[in-house]
Amino acid sequence: MAQDRKKNPYAKYLHLTSIAFQMMAIMFVFIWLGQKADEKWNTSQTNYYTLLGTLTGLGVSLYIILQQLKRINK
Incomplete structure (x- = not known):
């Protein structure tokens, strides 16, 4: 994999496009x-689970992206 990075200096940037x-x-x-x-649980007026899903999705996606950025910068 280290040889691929030496051959293509733009490989890091190609990974960033998919973020x-x-x-x-x-x-x-x-x-x-x-x-x-x-x-399902009939909370459509308050949308608690949608809010919870949004915040959880944001946290998970940021965690995955930060892990990828650490791996790219090695």
Whole structure:
């Protein structure tokens, strides 16, 4: 893998282009799960589970992105 980075100096930047799509996909899944939980337990007026899903998705996506950035910078 170290040889790939020496051959292509832009390899780090190519990994960074997918971060927005990864974050969007993770957030979508957690928000969708929150909406389904709100529908199932009939909390659609308060949307607690959607809020919880949004915050959890944000936390998970930031954690994954930070782990990827640490690995890229090695």
